Amino acid sequence: MNNIWGYIHTINALLPHLLERGSGTIVNVSSIGGKVPTAYLVPYCTSKFAVTGLTEALQAELKPKNIDVCGIYPNLIKSSFLDKAIFRGKDQQDLTNRREQLENVIKNPVVEKPEDVANAIWDAVENKKSEVLVGSANFSQTLYRLFPGFIKWISHQTLKNQDFSSTPKSTIPN
Secondary structure, three states: OHHHHHHHHHHHHHHHHHHHHOOEEEEEEOOHHHOOOOOOOHHHHHHHHHHHHHHHHHHHHHHHHOEEEEEEEOOOEOOHHHHHOOOOOOOHHHHHHHHHHHHHHHOOOOOEOHHHHHHHHHHHHHOOOOEEEOOOHHHHHHHHHHOHHHHHHHHHHHHOOOOOOOOOHHHOOO
16 A cells, blocks of 8 residues: 555645645556456555545545646556566465566557656646546556456456465455
8 A cells, every 4th residue: 555655645745835826736647457456466456546546536626726636547567667566476486477477468569668658647737637548558448347357357367377265365465
């Protein structure tokens, strides 16, 4: 849940200045993981759904005060942060296999580049948008809305290795 606290503390520090000025823009960069649940990424998705909720609640509260709030929702981004997305495996081999799976997913040509996200942020601020789904995130959300069970199955197949017979301990935050 550390993902959400950075947003809360930053907004808490800046909001009084925006309110005093009577205008401003808050941009929260979340993830499609805050709109589409992904197997084996429970802590990550939980924190990103929290960012989505924070963003949408702030939109409702701050729009009448002339403060725009935008959520940016990229899909996977070609970066090294995904190495930490799956916290543990059943054993060292399982952990290695999961990491290799993520590295293969990142090689996919539909994976966004950091500059795609930067352009989405600029577009959101310039055009006062409340939400921008970056690149393939549009496709992911549309598929999830139409076929939620299928998308959950796909994420499960993409990221699974050695499942546990009961609730997977590798996905539950400590």
